[in-house]
Amino acid sequence: MxxxxxxxxxxxxxxxxxxxxxxxxxxxxxxxxxxxxxxxxxxxxxxxxxxxxxxxxxxxxxxxxxxxxxxxxxxxxxxxxxxxxxxxxxxxxxxxxxxELWNLLKTDKFSWREALRILGWDPNGAQCATCGKTAVAFHAPRQEMFCAACASKLPPGQVLYW
Ligand SMILES: [Zn+2]
The missing domain is CATH 2.40.50.140 (Nucleic acid-binding proteins)
Known part of the structure; x- marks a missing residue:
């Protein structure tokens, strides 16, 4: 064992x-x-x-x-x-x-902007999957980025804002 x-x-x-x-x-x-x-x-x-x-x-x-x-x-x-x-x-x-994510959590510097970047969905410069505007949120089930207006139409529990 x-x-x-x-x-x-x-x-x-x-x-x-x-x-x-x-x-x-x-x-x-x-x-x-x-x-x-x-x-x-x-x-x-x-x-x-x-x-x-x-x-x-x-x-x-x-x-x-x-x-x-x-x-x-x-x-x-x-x-x-x-x-x-x-x-x-x-x-x-x-x-x-x-x-990298381990260090982010351990040093108490967790943010979705950093965590998503580490996991391969870099928010920097990301555009909304629906309308092309600057994205502010990540929708986990679809693994896509959305702007504030489009993100507000998604189920709140599934949207991660950075
Ligand atoms: Zn949008």
């Missing part, structure tokens, strides 16, 4: 089975991963507080029918907002390191 000890940023946490969670986290060398945390929805769980989106943690996990998080300790909370971290989770590929 492989065991890993990593620093990680908690991106998202979803309920899984009756008492467990499925936690998505981002690491320096292994990129985005997700794993199960057992019993973290029980009120007595000490681990739960250390698996909240935005926590910068020291984590231990094992490979055991998927990944299982066995320990996590928060060293600090990052300034990146949970909705942004959730959106980042949707954009990041599984298991691919993104060292």
């Amino acid at each position: 492989h065991e890993y000890v990593v620093q990680a940023v908690i991106l998202d946490r979803e309920p899984f089975r009756e008492f467990d969670n499925r936690v998505t986290f981002f690491t320096e060398r292994l990129g985005k991963l997700s794993g199960k945390s057992v019993s973290t929805r029980k009120i007595t769980s000490k681990l739960a507080a250390h698996l909240e989106p935005g926590a910068f943690v020291n984590m231990r996990f094992v490979e055991k029918s998927g990944l299982q998080i066995v320990d996590s300790l928060t060293s600090r909370r990052l300034r990146a907002a949970p909705p942004d971290l959730h959106a980042l989770k949707e954009l990041l590929p599984e298991g691919e390191p993104e060292p």
